[in-house]
Amino acid sequence: MQENEHSPTYPKAFSAMKNASTVATALDEFQLHYPVDFVTFHLARTIVDSVDAPFVRTTYPDSWVSRYLLNDYINVDPIIREGFSRQLPFDWREIDIPANAHQFMMEAELHGVGNNGVSIPIVDKSRRSLLSINSQRSDEEWTPIERQFLPEWLELGFLLHRKAVFELHGENDPVPSLGTREIECLHWASRGKDSKDIGKILGLSEHTARGYLKSARYKLGCPTLSAAIAHAVHLNLITPHVSNPN
Template sequence: MDVWKDTQLRKLSCEKDLQRAYRLALDFFNFQGFEYCAFVAHSTLPDQPASKINLNNYPYGWERLYERNGYASTDPIIAHCNQSSVPVLWSEQVFSEAPQLWRELNRQGLKHGWTQAVHDEYGAHYSLFSLARTHCRIDADEHYGNLGYAIFASQRLHALAGKKLSGAMAPPQVCHLSPREIEVLRWSAEGKTASEVGRILCLSERTVNFHVCSCMRKLNVTNKISAVAKAAHIHMI
């Protein structure tokens, strides 16, 4: 059986297609005793439309029920995973402030499970990987026994999803700011007014404002604050 697991993990590590990789992960964890496997990836790039990938074999109708009742806003698992990559086991205590959601999970047969997050190093996207089943509580030994496999699978799916999400977005435009424009934005980031920047750089206030407008146009933003924020985000200042 260990040979089979090793073979499946090798296949997963080499798979380039996200859908097929998810099926490999699902088959692997079905064998490990989990009925359900879910993977959700979200893009988090600024100035880009929200994008999401959702792969799961949850009971029919669960996603619609979840969205219709707005459970995402009160889901403690999402709240935890937004801030941490530490796995979290589902329990009544964890869902103490969302009892209706906990009851629905139990009713749907999603009572025993855990979720872990993968956060992209560059903040481009993050994902959630969940395993669940109808019966049998997940004890510490089983959790830690499967944790390494789950981390490996979640990171592989996360990497493939990142490529897909990036490909679905418009290709980023290369932005070139002149050395003077970068200087103006750097001093603006320090909270200096156009007049103050002008005195520091020996420029007229009108020239400073001209450079700010040029930066706004090149960075595709509508005000100076957004220009400073975007330039900082793409490491230009």
């Protein structure tokens, strides 16, 4: 398949998923249209080192979902660990399974979860989501399927991400859409730089740097720059500054 060339399945799947009333229904449509066994979608509220109160929808059997939640397997699931730290799609065969996940993997297999799959990280603003596609097929069967459909699965992942954000927040998305320059200026302001310093660092005039800080403050709905910095840190739009004790 050439770049940007879709299979005949894609327009049907896209239309069905777009028109689905919920993310759960969209996942059912995904599974219906492609030769896969299960599909799972996680949306974490912010980009952090650990999964932050994720929104989760899946087509896995209820018995496995219950077992997963009962045993708090999200903390040992190697796919989740990798998925929320990576930037690019990855085949599950690339993952090293740690010793503490062996029991988890055996139980997953007993509940019908296949050994093959691919996960697609999606990053938007200060949020991260993960689309995971699972298959019970052999390596020889799964490899060409993944190779054929992965580019369009990536596009469908972004569709699911937008649908999940809307399902959670409607039109009132709490994470503002800040531009790159606004985030950069907030980053340097959080490190004690004033508009003149920021302008020199970023190759901007002092006036322009001040304008970016002002627009960022307005978008964040904060009365002061310090409040805007604190709110941006809370949303993980910028990272907190930690002083070097030395």
